[in-house]
Amino acid sequence: MASYFVAMASIAFIYCLLALGLNLQWGHTGLINFGHVASFAIGAYTSAILSLQGIPVVFSLLAGTLLAGLAAYPIGVITIRLKEDYLAIVTLGFSEIIRLICLNEMWLTRGPMGLPNVPNLFSSWGPKTNEWLNMIVFLMVTVCVLLLLQRLIRSPFGRGLRAIQEDEYAAAALGKNVVAFKMKSLIIGAAIAGIAGGLYAHYMSYIVPEMFLPVVTFYVWVAVILGGSGSNLGAILGSMILFVFLEGTRFLGDFGFIVDKTRFASLRFVIVGLGLILLVLYRPQGLMGKEK
């Protein structure tokens, strides 16, 4: 039971990181990023591939984070000046292209067979995986990112973001470089998803393109909106609630309440979808967000 808890908590922290990244882009800046999973995938594959080449995990994680952030730059260049719907469509397309590359470039990613034997975070200490240590590291990374983000949104940069969200034209008129602010937010958010991806790859020790379907992006959206867009603690709370719901109902399936497991899984997502609709309709500020 304890090891089950540790495993679940580790995955939950990864969801929290993803939600924190998206919350910076969407909650604090208003960018509709429908391709968050692309940054997650880039972080995961980069770190996995590099560490399989023998590069220490610390450096491979760093490389994954950087690359995930950098990859967001061209997307920003193309879409930030356009209406927000375009960013949504382009990022969605970007995430599908990244997945197609993971699926087809056999020489790099082994395609649908995936990458097995990705080293554990502490693989240099010996072959035995220490689940507890792993989880504590994930917790620490999440807390660090949370604290950094809290600091960031109170900095002049954060105030700039808030000004842009409230009135883009007024902020521009006051001399704020709106495009640069949005670009930084997009890149930092993507880099956070990149860290999450790297940690995920080393934790699972096996990654396949199927883990990076667009639906992952939408779960993160549900978590952020549930917690309250614009609230970092809300993003964490939303991720935890969504995760407990998804895992808890999976448990019901395990106990044999439902005959057909895959069908039961789809029923859970119908509920998630309905939940999202109800939130947008009746409580757009989520649990901890400010009413606009």
Added chain:
Amino acid sequence: MVDLLQHILNGITSGCVLALVALGVTLVFGISRFASVAHGDYVTLGAYFALVANRAGWNLVLSGLVGVMACVFFGYIFFIFVFRPLDRRPKIASVIGSIGVALVVRHAILFIWGTEQHSYQVAIERGIRFMGLMITKNEIIIVITAFILMAFIHLILKKTRIGKEMRALADDQDLARVTAINPLQVITLMWILALSLAGVAGLLLGLKSIITPYMGWDILLSAFAAAILGGIGNPYGAMAGAITIGVSEEVSTMFFPPTYRLAVAFLIMILTLLFRPSGIFGQKVEVK
């Protein structure tokens, strides 16, 4: 050479189906002003309801009608309960609402029909050969149906009063409101048209290849690319854009693995946004 022509021919067929989806996407964007992520899943919904009718022994025309009716029925319910109340809020709310609708529709389909692949019961016929080119009877049906529907949309937009009102509303919402146009009526008709097109597209897509719970989602991105290429909100642009994207995707398979077809649509979309964000066939549309 014949090979190239064959790919172009195949591209026109898939472009025709794509055009119906892209038309829906662009109509919703033009009138309701948001990018609906759920539109692809409406296509899937139409395909599955048509499948049920087809399994019950109904012919394809009747089955297609069942699919269309299901699309309109469920889509209208979502319009009434989700998108209409969200209309007064920032447009982003509608986009996020459409994620919810997409999740609900897709997973309801998965719940009811499972993950298996299906196909319609139609007589398998050998393709027709013409000057070295090959086309199946189904493909001819697909092209003809799509062109009839596109002509039909053209007539509604250009010849009927409500069609003109629709174009007026797409051009300038405020101006349209002060000229005694009833927006609700126009928006309702727009949704009925967009949803019917999605239903027919579902049938045609299922006829062209196979029916899976992800078929509509998989075509959605190409549909957006087509709509953007043609100038989003512009129905004629969407049709031309869809044929262009369909042909490009198909011809690209001569040089790249067919799994990268989507990347071609994506590339065209990116190039359009970089160099001519209002679309190549577009009149001026609001992009910023």
